[in-house]
Amino acid sequence: MWKLNDKKALITGGSKGIGKATVIEFLKLGAEVLFTARNEKDIKLLETELKEEGHQVTGLVADSAKPEDIKKIKNWIAERWNSLDILVNNAGINIRKQAIDYSEEEFRKVLEINLVAPFEISRALYPFLKKSGKASIINIASSAAIQDVGTGTPYAMSKSGLLQQSRSLAVEWAEDQIRVNSVSPWFTKTPLTEGYLHNEKKMDSILSRTPLKRVAEAEEISSIISFLAMDKSSFVTGQNIVADGGMSITAL
Numbered sequence: 005m006w007k008l009n010d011k012k013a014l015i016t017g018g019s020k021g022i023g024k025a026t027v028i029e030f031l032k033l034g035a036e037v038l039f040t041a042r043n044e045k046d047i048k049l050l051e052t053e054l055k056e057e058g059h060q061v062t063g064l065v066a067d068s069a070k071p072e073d074i075k076k077i078k079n080w081i082a083e084r085w086n087s088l089d090i091l092v093n094n095a096g097i098n099i100r101k102q103a104i105d106y107s108e109e110e111f112r113k114v115l116e117i118n119l120v121a122p123f124e125i126s127r128a129l130y131p132f133l134k135k136s137g138k139a140s141i142i143n144i145a146s147s148a149a150i151q152d153v154g155t156g157t158p159y160a161m162s163k164s165g166l167l168q169q170s171r172s173l174a175v176e177w178a179e180d181q182i183r184v185n186s187v188s189p190w191f192t193k194t195p196l197t198e199g200y201l202h203n204e205k206k207m208d209s210i211l212s213r214t215p216l217k218r219v220a221e222a223e224e225i226s227s228i229i230s231f232l233a234m235d236k237s238s239f240v241t242g243q244n245i246v247a248d249g250g251m252s253i254t255a256l
């Protein structure tokens with residue numbers, strides 16, 4: 005059961021970072037994977053590499069925040085699989101600013117991609133998840149959902165909203181055997197945080213607050229996502245697994 009054999013999985017934002025690590029781990033565990041992102045070149049590069057290794061994987065250009073692209077994902081699944089076992093709402097962005105400096109467009113964009121899109125995608129794919137009879141949705145939130153970690157108010161708002169979205173859907177869809185959980189990482193080495201983590205002062209500040217004295221690798225997050233995707237976690241729903249090197253349990 006520590007496998008994903010015969011499972012069909014969609015991972016949004018699968019071309020880089022945590023999403024890419026999850027695509028690779030799911031394939032190694034035996035799943036068939038559909039992943040999305042906006043940049044076609046990145047998608048093709050990863051898809052070709054993984055297909056050459058013999059994996060069953062498809063990359064689809066789709067912006068999670070565009071209704072027509074959600075329709076495209078839905079049509080792809082309807083035509084090829086007609087059911088879905090695992091949905092990982094991973095695609096996310098951040099624009100770091102002081103609250104008063106955001107334009108309305110910037111602030112809405114963060115909420116659209118991080119909070120509204122997972123809701124719209126989960127709703128659009130609900131009939132396929134229901135058909136699975138044993139489905140799992142995993143929403144990627146953040147430590148910023150729970151504490152102020154200086155990553156900007158819209159990002160924090162979007163991620164805390166995502167935690168409650170997960171809990172409410174977990175209750176609403178439990179009768180359909182659809183589990184819904186969240187994973188909340190602290191700083192993780194990915195293209196999203198590359199610039200931030202290269203700033204020595206910021207890195208020192210992060211490490212001083214992290215008992216394990218390091219940031220996470222993307223694979224340390226994808227392993228949690230894999231556990232929640234498996235039948236091994238079949239009695240876990242509506243939960244948030246925090247992966248923060250102990251950051252949230254220390255006051256010094």
Ligand SMILES: NC(=O)c1ccc[n+]([C@@H]2O[C@H](COP(=O)([O-])OP(=O)(O)OC[C@H]3O[C@@H](n4cnc5c(N)ncnc54)[C@H](OP(=O)(O)O)[C@@H]3O)[C@@H](O)[C@H]2O)c1
Pocket residue numbers: 016017018019020021022023040041042043044046066067068069094095096097117144145146147188189190191192193194195196197
């Ligand atoms: N890294 C961290 O320290 C950290 C900590 C806490 C939480 N998280 C969360 O973990 C998730 C993944 O983060 P990451 O660090 O792996 O980010 P990343 O390295 O920037 O990768 C993000 C992925 O999502 C895709 N993406 C972005 N916007 C999209 C959209 N509108 N539609 C479809 N795909 C989109 C990107 O490809 P394209 O640009 O080509 O679309 C890319 O494949 C995010 O939800 C993030 O908020 C990350």
